[in-house]
Amino acid sequence: MSLNQIVGRHKEKEILNRVLQSKEAEFVAVYGRRRVGKTHLIREFFGDAICFEIVGLHGVTLPEQLDNFARSLNRAIGLGIQPQRPSSWSEAFQQLEKYLQSLKQRGIKNRRVVFLDELPWLNTPRSRFISSLEHFWNTWASQQKDLILVICGSAASWMLQNIVKAKGGLHNRLTSQIRLLPFTLGETEKYLLSRGVELTHLQVVELYMAIGGVPHYLKQAEPGMSSSQILDKLCFSSSGQLRDEFEKLYASLFDDYKQHLSIVKSLAQKRKGMTRNEILKRTGLTSGGSISHRLEELEESGFIQSVVPFGKRTKDALYRLSDEYSLFYLDWIRKLGKRSPGDGYWLLQQNKPLRNNWSGYAFENLCLKHVQKLKSGLGIEKVETTESPWHYYSSPNAEMPGxxxxxxxxxxxxxxxxxxxxxxxxxxxINKKYAAILRQKLDVLRRVTGTRKNLFLTMVTTFGCANNLYAKELVAHSLTIEDLF
Known part of the structure; x- marks a missing residue:
């Protein structure tokens, strides 16, 4: 194990360590969006214990996948003689079983890890891959007390439907599951430091607001560069890796990705979120299982987030675009087309209205992803809470404003x-005008909801609030970006 090479991921490492120390056969599923570090986590944690690994190929035929299996088995055996391509996945798993048995016969007593990466890509149409995997686990692998089977996939919704919530032969067969999310803000800083990239907390925040905590994106940052320089290189130079990542990202995860893109683009236009019916109206998609499935796929993959407003029911849930890169691409990169704006483009946008508007929403998005840190900053991390937005829509002649x-x-x-x-x-x-808005919000919230609870105004800002009369009057708690790390 190379645990020193794994930044953060404390809960995930605890799960994998329990699996490694187990005296039984273990079946582990790891899923999460593309580029989030799933393969790195498994390879670094298990290291030499991995005795067989195959990475599925995207968009190829069954014979090509079986060729891929034969090459992978050859690398594992290490004799330089490639096994004959199996005729089916059933035969492939028989070959794998025979190889694993040979390790045991050679007196290898350590835990053996079989790693099947990008599993959804291995499951080509009419390949009977899943049924063969079921048979392999249920009839042989589950009886091998020294075996750990790890399966991994970027298509999170596929992994959920076909593995985690499987109704067939794999029903309730998993012993552990990990949904790997992007780094938190604190993990992002540690990852950058591990690569020699030293930034102020404000610059880490600015970088995170644009590309999130996706390790593969952060990996492109170089020592000695500011956050603006990093974003210029990644997103605005003609060879920037994130100039054309957007559509590739969705196409690699979803079969009908054009529908997913339609939803994402619609949500980008309404920052406070949209109901299911509003999404249908905006996108022109039809009601029914299809839209529900698309929304679930996007949410499980971490691109959107559903929240139920305070005092509302589940059917009133609002969907928000929560993926930082998607929002940044749609707001900034897409509008440039193939044109390269030149060096220093992002720095030149400083203090411009469009950037200020984007920064406001992106910072709000960041805070909503770090609510547990906000609770810690408030000293209520152990208090049971429910987190939600709240709005009140008012008619023009109503007594109370929206x-x-x-x-x-x-x-x-x-x-x-x-x-x-x-x-x-x-x-x-907080000036006189904004103070009046804050008083109004507190008053309307209490009158409309009828709540008798204490209402504590909590300001979450980059560097805190100036300690003027309005702040002293209204603000009960003031948190800064330091509380988010």
Missing amino acids: VQIDLLIDRRDDTINVCEMKYSGSEFI
């Missing part, structure tokens, strides 16, 4: 933290 609140942390101890997230390059100043 208001929108980014986040309510509804606490079991009769308290609600009313959170306002504001991005600023310096201390945030």
Whole structure:
């Protein structure tokens, strides 16, 4: 194991360590979006214990996948003589079984790890891959107490439907599962430091707001570069790796990816979120199982997030675009087309209205992904809470105006933290006009919901709030980006 090569991932390492120490056969599923570091985690954690590994090929035929298997088995055996291509997946697993038995006969007593990577790609149409995998596990592998079978896939929804929630021969066969998410803000900083990239917390935040905590994207950062220089190179130079990543990303994960793109593009236009019916109206997609399936696929893959507004029911859920890179691409990269804007483009956008608008939403998005850190900053990490947005729509002649609140942390101890997230390059100043808006939000929230709980206004800003009269009057808690790391 090369645990020193794995940044963060503490919960995942705990799961894998339990698997490694187990005295029984283990069947582990790891899933998460493309580029998030699934393969790296498994290879680094298990190291030399991996006695067989195959990586599925995207968009190829069954014979090509079986050729791929034969080459993988040849590398594992190490004799330089490639086994004959199996005629089917059933025969392939028989060959694998024979090889694993030979290891045992040679007196190898350590845990043996079989790693099947990009499993959805191995499952080509009419290949009977899943039924062959079922047979391999149920009839032989599950009886081998020294065997660990690890399967991995980027198509998270496929992994859920066919493996995690399987109804056939793999039903309830998994012994462990890991949904690997992008790095948190703190993990992102540690990863960058491990590669010699030293940035201020504000620059780490700016980088995260544009490309998220995806390790493969962060890997492109070089020592001695600022966050603006990194983004210029990645996203705006003619050879930037993220210039044309967007469509490739979705095409590699979803069969009908054009529908997924339609949903994502629609959500990018309405930052506060859309209901299912609003998405249908905006995209022109038809109601039924198809839209539900697409939304589930996007959410399980980490591109969108559904939230139920305070006081509403599940059917009123709002869907938001939560993937940082998708939002950044649609707001900035796509609009340039094939044109290269030249060096320093991103730095030149500083303080321009479009960048300020994007920064506000991207920072809010970042905060919503780190609610547990916000709770820790408030000293309520062990208090049972429910987190949700809240809005009140008003008619033109209504007594109370409409208001929108980014986040309510509804606490079991009769308290609600009313959170306002504001991005600023310096201390945030609550002026007379904004103070009136804040009072209005608190008043409308209490009157419309009828809540009798304490309402504590909580400001989450980059560098805190200036300590003026308005802040002293209204703000109960002030959190900064330091609380998010």
